[in-house]
Amino acid sequence: MPDSVQSRILTERDTPSIPTTSTFAAASFSCSSPVSGLSASDCNYMSQIGMAGQGTNARSNNGNIWIGSDGPNKFVYTNRANTPIILIVWDNPPNDYQSSFMNVRKSKISYSLAAGASVTVSMANGVSGGWSALYNHKTTLSQYGQIYNTWGEFTTGNYATVDISREVNMGGNTMDAKVSTSCTTNMNTCAFVCKSGNTCGTSGSYDLINCSGKNAAYGLYNGNPSGGCQGWSNGSGRIDASFY
Numbered sequence: 001m002p003d004s005v006q007s008r009i010l011t012e013r014d015t016p017s018i019p020t021t022s023t024f025a026a027a028s029f030s031c032s033s034p035v036s037g038l039s040a041s042d043c044n045y046m047s048q049i050g051m052a053g054q055g056t057n058a059r060s061n062n063g064n065i066w067i068g069s070d071g072p073n074k075f076v077y078t079n080r081a082n083t084p085i086i087l088i089v090w091d092n093p094p095n096d097y098q099s100s101f102m103n104v105r106k107s108k109i110s111y112s113l114a115a116g117a118s119v120t121v122s123m124a125n126g127v128s129g130g131w132s133a134l135y136n137h138k139t140t141l142s143q144y145g146q147i148y149n150t151w152g153e154f155t156t157g158n159y160a161t162v163d164i165s166r167e168v169n170m171g172g173n174t175m176d177a178k179v180s181t182s183c184t185t186n187m188n189t190c191a192f193v194c195k196s197g198n199t200c201g202t203s204g205s206y207d208l209i210n211c212s213g214k215n216a217a218y219g220l221y222n223g224n225p226s227g228g229c230q231g232w233s234n235g236s237g238r239i240d241a242s243f244y
Helices: 008-013 021-026 040-048
Strands: 065-067 073-079 085-091 109-113 118-123 128-135 151-155 161-165 175-179 183-185 191-194 206-209 216-221 224-229 238-243
Touching: 040 085, 040 109, 040 128, 065 109, 073 085, 073 109, 073 128, 109 118, 128 238, 151 175, 161 175, 161 183, 183 224, 206 224
Parallel strands: 073 238, 161 191
Antiparallel strands: 065 118, 073 118, 085 109, 085 128, 128 151, 151 161, 161 224, 175 183, 175 238, 191 206, 216 224
């Protein structure tokens, strides 16, 4: 399926450039000046767990990912959990196989969300990436340096697609993403899941489940499932993403 989302975990874990656990342990950064939208305590927690740095948190159109509602693709992130979270959004530039490894890459967004709070993030067309959340200073990075929780994944543009991926941690927190043109991806619908075990990502180890109906897409990419919720090409719909 052209330009649709496939799990980035597959390509990133199968490359020899995966960060090592020693790199993970060494990462730390200063929080003397937290970026706008990120609290000092949340910044310090990110540093403590080995993240490479704060998010950029751009406040105007930078042609990529920024905070605000003036872009062609709008993601409204809402914390519906009863605990505070740190929203993390990253991009996947072409040929960067470490882009989701937060121990060696800085995110585009790192934003503190109290229970019940929301933030709108804009994305240009032609951008791929993902998001996840750190819950109540308890979520950590995996041994490889990826956020050890449920993920959302997206590609914007001509074949805009969004999905929920549980591959890093099948026991992660509940998330969903609703496309305004009638398609929902959640923990059991248009979701990437492991065929067995709590973590997966290698070829043949995961499925895309229950992805059919209006604006849902399912296909194969290099023999592995690919797809998710479509119907919002080139900014023709809004994504409402929630954390529970």
